[in-house]
Amino acid sequence: MSTVPREKKPRFTLRPEVLLNSLRLRRSVLDTYGQKNLYKFIIGFNLFLISIGSLFYTNDLVSKLEEREIRQMKLYAEGLRYALTSDFNEDLTGIMQIIREANSFYEIPAIYVDDNNMPADKINISFPENASPETKERILNEQLSQMKKEHEPIPVEMGEGRVGYIYYSNSFLLTQLRYYPYIQLSGIFIIGFLAYLSFSAARRAEQNRVWVGLAKETAHQLGTPLSSLMAWIEYFRADPDFDPSIADELEKDVQRLEMITTRFSNIGSVPTLKDEDVAAIITEFITYLRKRVSTKVHFFIDNQLPEGHKVLLNRNLFEWVIENVCKNAVDAMAGVGEIRISLVPKQQGEIVIDISDTGKGISKANLQKVFNPGFSTKKRGWGLGLTLAKRIIENYHAGKLFVKSSEPGKGTTFRIIMQSTPAPPK
Numbered sequence: 001m002s003t004v005p006r007e008k009k010p011r012f013t014l015r016p017e018v019l020l021n022s023l024r025l026r027r028s029v030l031d032t033y034g035q036k037n038l039y040k041f042i043i044g045f046n047l048f049l050i051s052i053g054s055l056f057y058t059n060d061l062v063s064k065l066e067e068r069e070i071r072q073m074k075l076y077a078e079g080l081r082y083a084l085t086s087d088f089n090e091d092l093t094g095i096m097q098i099i100r101e102a103n104s105f106y107e108i109p110a111i112y113v114d115d116n117n118m119p120a121d122k123i124n125i126s127f128p129e130n131a132s133p134e135t136k137e138r139i140l141n142e143q144l145s146q147m148k149k150e151h152e153p154i155p156v157e158m159g160e161g162r163v164g165y166i167y168y169s170n171s172f173l174l175t176q177l178r179y180y181p182y183i184q185l186s187g188i189f190i191i192g193f194l195a196y197l198s199f200s201a202a203r204r205a206e207q208n209r210v211w212v213g214l215a216k217e218t219a220h221q222l223g224t225p226l227s228s229l230m231a232w233i234e235y236f237r238a239d240p241d242f243d244p245s246i247a248d249e250l251e252k253d254v255q256r257l258e259m260i261t262t263r264f265s266n267i268g269s270v271p272t273l274k275d276e277d278v279a280a281i282i283t284e285f286i287t288y289l290r291k292r293v294s295t296k297v298h299f300f301i302d303n304q305l306p307e308g309h310k311v312l313l314n315r316n317l318f319e320w321v322i323e324n325v326c327k328n329a330v331d332a333m334a335g336v337g338e339i340r341i342s343l344v345p346k347q348q349g350e351i352v353i354d355i356s357d358t359g360k361g362i363s364k365a366n367l368q369k370v371f372n373p374g375f376s377t378k379k380r381g382w383g384l385g386l387t388l389a390k391r392i393i394e395n396y397h398a399g400k401l402f403v404k405s406s407e408p409g410k411g412t413t414f415r416i417i418m419q420s421t422p423a424p425p426k
């Protein structure tokens, strides 16, 4: 049977303006990703500057207010000293009242302890209503020990070696101001974080709609010419002058196109998952791929799953994943090397599929980027293969796909984790 040599098949010629447009589109996709990181950096850096500025400014205010409060306490000490050492034999209640009133303006709680170590005066300390004398004494002592921890006391010298001390703590305003920037910044960060989460969720939903919409539209658009092509093949077959082997070749290509259409239609809707023999699917695909790549690329499959082990998957989409990962592995090897696929059962009903190659590997800087749409290091790459593969595994099969390891110059291993179907009860 004669086959049509590949080079003789009719090819579409790529017009330069189409190529230029496609390159421009790809560049703009890449630019968007580069710019996204730049925006993140600018926003992060500005937030950092605002936080540092706010902390410095409030710290400055706090230390100014603190100085004022110390000056105020020194005035209180001076007033007390004056009242206690006054020569007048008069009732000092009035003077003390004025001193207390003057201090109440600043709301700095303070206790004066006399030379007998007894609390003899207090300002800005409140007690609960109807508190008993014992309760008041307890509260006063508690406040006093707290004040002793907070500030150095201010001495009140009354002559003849008699010294009392004023203990005080920060005013409520000062305390509020000290913690204010931290509360404010935490608020800003929490709101910023929530905004980021909701924006990225909205962005992901938007991307999903674009993916699904595009896929549906592609499947829909391909459907009509495909059925027409099938009809043409039948027409040619009926013509006795037409070489039937050409019709066979045409049919194979149409079948391939049909498979691609089914993939797009699956990704554009909720795909149906079935229990499938995962090792058989991979073996079948490798048999297909082997014939289409250099004979110096060797494939090995190490299947450690029990015979006929089933995994819930959509065959079309899963094959697409294996195809993308294996094609990347082939591309990474420049025609010579090994691709090893191992299938290993894990606990908790999982199976692990490792696809390793002996290709050029992925640099550390690129490891984070390989799943970004539009990221490609290839001249003719779209940078969509791995994005699509990850979406298929993670969104449609609740599995995982990631780079397990990669060493530049040595090779790369991609790992797929899938949920295996529990064996039916016997």
Ligand SMILES: Nc1ncnc2c1ncn2[C@@H]1O[C@H](COP(=O)(O)OP(=O)(O)OP(=O)(O)O)[C@@H](O)[C@H]1O
Pocket (backbone or CB within 6 Å): 324, 328, 329, 332, 357, 359, 360, 361, 362, 370, 371, 375, 376, 377, 378, 380, 381, 382, 383, 384, 385, 386, 387, 412
């Ligand atoms: N096995 C691998 N070894 C080395 N690099 C890899 C491997 N797999 C992927 N990469 C890197 O990740 C990039 C993105 O891969 P992806 O499949 O998404 O896009 P692509 O192969 O460049 O284009 P296409 O959309 O046609 O698949 C590749 O360009 C390549 O740099």
Ligand SMILES: [Mg+2]
Pocket (backbone or CB within 6 Å): 324, 327, 328, 384, 385, 386
């Ligand atoms: Mg690829």
